[in-house]
Amino acid sequence: MEMNHHHHGHHGQPSPIAMKLIAGGGAIVTGKNTRLVFRPVNSNHPEASVPLSIQHEAAFHLIIVNDQLTSFEHLHPQHDADGHYFIDVTFNQPGKYLVYADYQAEGYAPQTDRLTLEVEGGEQPAPGETNEKRxxxxxxxxxxxxxxxxxxxxxxxxxxxxxxxxxxxxxxxxxxxxxxxxxxxxxxxxxxxxxxxxxxxxxxxxxxxxxxxxxxxxxxxxxxxxxxxxxxxxxxxxxxxxxxxxxxxxxxxxxxxxx
Incomplete structure (x- = not known):
């Protein structure tokens, strides 16, 4: 699983915080419920839990789109006592998906990390829109x-x-x-x-x-x-x-x- 690190929304030193996707449990297949489990990690203290601030009524906004940008979901993973965040999702089409974790660790600026997922099975989706649609x-x-x-x-x-x-x-x-x-x-x-x-x-x-x-x-x-x-x-x-x-x-x- 490729971890593509991408911080957005603040300048200066890169944040030591990164959202890690720690579970998918094998291949992700279309049409099948998959639990995604995330954990925010501070690279300076990898074992420590990283508390998140509530922003816009949620600690963690998860945006999932396919590579063609034709499918879109805005989700809010739930939090467990061990500092993990989890959400159940079902992907309807195969291919590459981009997962944007939009969150703010306490004491740090808000950030958005980008991760990628591969989903197997079925027909590849059609290419996305390129014509302007206002x-x-x-x-x-x-x-x-x-x-x-x-x-x-x-x-x-x-x-x-x-x-x-x-x-x-x-x-x-x-x-x-x-x-x-x-x-x-x-x-x-x-x-x-x-x-x-x-x-x-x-x-x-x-x-x-x-x-x-x-x-x-x-x-x-x-x-x-x-x-x-x-x-x-x-x-x-x-x-x-x-x-x-x-x-x-x-x-x-x-x-x-x-x-």
Whole structure:
């Protein structure tokens, strides 16, 4: 099992904390329930338990996507007395999956670690979306990203989202808080699998507005999770993010370094 370490969301020294996937118990097969067991480990004190802080009503947010970014799950593993976190999952398609552990060890900055899993059995999934898709339909709701300008890397991007039901616009009052925020937006780049987790706001015009800075030009898959009338909805989009014009004009290749 490949452990791909990837910290996100803070600068400076790499954190000594890493989320380890310690059990899968043999091959993971499609259609079969699998228990994933994780343990946060401090490399300076490998045997010590690492307490996690509660962020957005959970100590551990687990995002699982397939390599094509066509399947998405946002889960919250349970905690046992030994400092392990576990969750039962069933994978419907074979292939490579990316597992993002989004958490904060007490006394450290929040971080996101990326791990990979291989799932066996069955037909490989179709390739993912590459065409831009700025609208989505889910549970009788229509969502549309109201920005028309192209998104560019390295600049503050605003992502206003209009939501309608039966042709009638929803406003901020129609949205129920989900995990301590208006909504949760997860974005993952197709090429480098860069991970962004955004907590959007509302205003008088749009029930959901995300603000972020895309780290580099890529095709990003975006999932918005939000609640109305107590029901959780997940809507998916595909966003093309280009290079900033200044970078193109001056040809600053060093802006595209890989982490």
């Amino acid at each position: 609208s989505a339909d889910t549970d009788g709701l229509h969502l549309a990203i109201a920005a028309t300008a192209p998104f560019v890397a390295g600049a503050e991007s605003h992502i206003p989202v209009a939501i309608t039901k039966d042709g009638k616009a929803l406003n901020a009052a129609d949205i129920n808080p989900y995990l301590g925020a208006v909504a949760h937006i997860i974005m993952i780049g197709r090429e480098d699998k860069d991970f962004l987790h955004i907590h959007p706001m509302s205003d008088s015009r749009f029930p959901i507005i995300g603000h972020t800075v895309f780290p580099k030009a890529d095709i990003y898959r975006m999932w918005i999770q939000f609640k109305t009338e107590g029901v959780l909805h997940t809507a998916s989009f595909t966003i093309q993010v280009g290079n900033a014009a200044a970078e193109v004009a001056t040809g600053h290749a060093h802006h595209h370094h890989h982490h």
